[in-house]
Every structure is written in C-alpha cells, then in structure tokens.
Amino acid sequence: MLELKGLEKTYLKHTVNEHRALRGIDLQIADGEFITVIGSNGAGKSTLFNAVAGTFFCERGRIVLDGRDITYVREHRRARQISRIFQDPMKGSAPGLTIAENIALAYARGENHLFSFALSRRKLELFRDCLAQLNMDLENRMNTRMGLLSGGQRQAVTLLMATIHTPRLLLLDEHTAALDPLTAERVLEMTRSIVAERNITTLMITHNINAALSTGSRTLMMEQGQIILDLEGGTRDAMSVPDLLAVYREKCGKALDNDRMLLDNEQNMDVHGSE
Numbered sequence: 001m002l003e004l005k006g007l008e009k010t011y012l013k014h015t016v017n018e019h020r021a022l023r024g025i026d027l028q029i030a031d032g033e034f035i036t037v038i039g040s041n042g043a044g045k046s047t048l049f050n051a052v053a054g055t056f057f058c059e060r061g062r063i064v065l066d067g068r069d070i071t072y073v074r075e076h077r078r079a080r081q082i083s084r085i086f087q088d089p090m091k092g093s094a095p096g097l098t099i100a101e102n103i104a105l106a107y108a109r110g111e112n113h114l115f116s117f118a119l120s121r122r123k124l125e126l127f128r129d130c131l132a133q134l135n136m137d138l139e140n141r142m143n144t145r146m147g148l149l150s151g152g153q154r155q156a157v158t159l160l161m162a163t164i165h166t167p168r169l170l171l172l173d174e175h176t177a178a179l180d181p182l183t184a185e186r187v188l189e190m191t192r193s194i195v196a197e198r199n200i201t202t203l204m205i206t207h208n209i210n211a212a213l214s215t216g217s218r219t220l221m222m223e224q225g226q227i228i229l230d231l232e233g234g235t236r237d238a239m240s241v242p243d244l245l246a247v248y249r250e251k252c253g254k255a256l257d258n259d260r261m262l263l264d265n266e267q268n269m270d271v272h273g274s275e
Helices: 045-053 099-111 121-132 151-163 181-198 209-214 233-237 241-252 259-273
Strands: 002-011 019-029 034-039 060-065 082-085 169-173 202-205 218-223 226-232
Touching (some): 019 045, 019 060, 034 209, 045 169, 099 121, 099 151, 121 151, 209 241, 226 233, 226 241
Parallel strands (some): 034 218, 169 202
Antiparallel strands (some): 002 019, 002 060
C-alpha cells in the first residue's frame, strides 16, 4: 500500500514567483491498484510523481510504502522498490549499450549487486524469454544498441526493464505521449498486460482521457496541486469524456486547458463518429 499524507511542495519559496505545486495531497492506494492521473497543464501531476520517487523532499507531509515511512529516503534507495518510466523514450536506458546490457543493468539493480558485462547464458535466456513476450522480435536483436531502436521499441524495452523484478510501485509518467497513436496503444496494451499479470501497484499519468477512463480501476483528476476528483467503480464506468470535461468545468469554473488532452479527445470522437 502507498499512503500519502498532507504532501506540500512549493517552488521558488519566498520569491515573487512562488508556486505551490502540491497543496496537502492525501491519498491511499491499495496493493495491486492501477490508477490513472489526469489534469490540466501545471496541475501538479509530475510534481506528485517526483515527490513519490524521491526526486526532492516535500516541505510537509509523509510518504509511506508498505508500512515503511520513506519520506526522507533518497531517490536511489527508493528506486529499489519504485520503478519509473518517463515520456521521453531516450530516458531510463543507456543508448550506447545493447538491449541485453540495458536489461542486465536493470536486473542487477533489482538483485542489489554490481553489474557485470560478462552475461551468463542463464541470464541471456531469461532476457530472451522476456523480450519474446513483447512480440516485437527484439529477442533476436539483443546485441542491438538501444539508441538504434524506434521510440516504441525503446519504451517497450524500458517497460520490461522497469518490471523485470516486480516493483512495489510503478510510476508511468506519460510513457506513451511521445509515440504515434498505433504504437502508443500497443505499448499501453503491454502495460496493462504486465501490470495485471504481476499485480503491480501502478500510477499512470496520461493526457488521453479515453485511456484514463478505460485503463485500471480508478482515475484521479488534479488541479492546482490538489486532487479534485477521485473516480472508481460504477461512477467511473458510467463517466464519458464529455461528462468528465463537464465535471472539470463545474469544479474549476473554466474549461480544461491541456491542449494534448483536448486534441486526443477530438481525434477519438472523429474516429468513433466515422465507424
């Protein structure tokens, strides 16, 4: 279980540009829960992920993971239990190393011992089997450098790296946003499959409202550093994209200003309208 209690984070404190990015966030996430997170530009989504990952320490509040207070645990130590995938396919892996070497780095980190380039046959077979599950023929390209892969291939390998040892928490920071629609859907489907199979507690930021409502079992909406909506169960199942936009307008007194979210919504409406 992940428990956030009263998290507060302020950037540029005591200056004219002071910005309260998190305003007393309270959140409980059960083991194995898959939660999607949406919100306008600057709502605090990535700041929330940075706080949980340990990129910085918050001014106030507590972060408890599986009963252990990790509020002041350093980021590199949290990384043993918390995996994160970023929007940029170039992050989270070493472009100059091969696919096998990158996976070995992730595998060694989970095993908590130093990495060696002398990969054993047992490890190579394990990596090959894992890659085969991606259905991208990457198991036959293990000596290819990561920097030569397409964005979708790289994100798929990064997803594998993040879950080769099942993490206590998986943070997906718009990990499909930089991909073309077809590749994004493919990577998202891989994500759903791996998370379900491993029962991984997951938080996923997305700009795609349809994906937010159809992925996992719970959706959070953030605005100005606060969680303004927490949807699950029948209420979430009955919520359409227009419904959600209307709720946002009612709660915030303005229309959603995330251009990518609105564009994705329009594109999805066009597709469904033509079917």
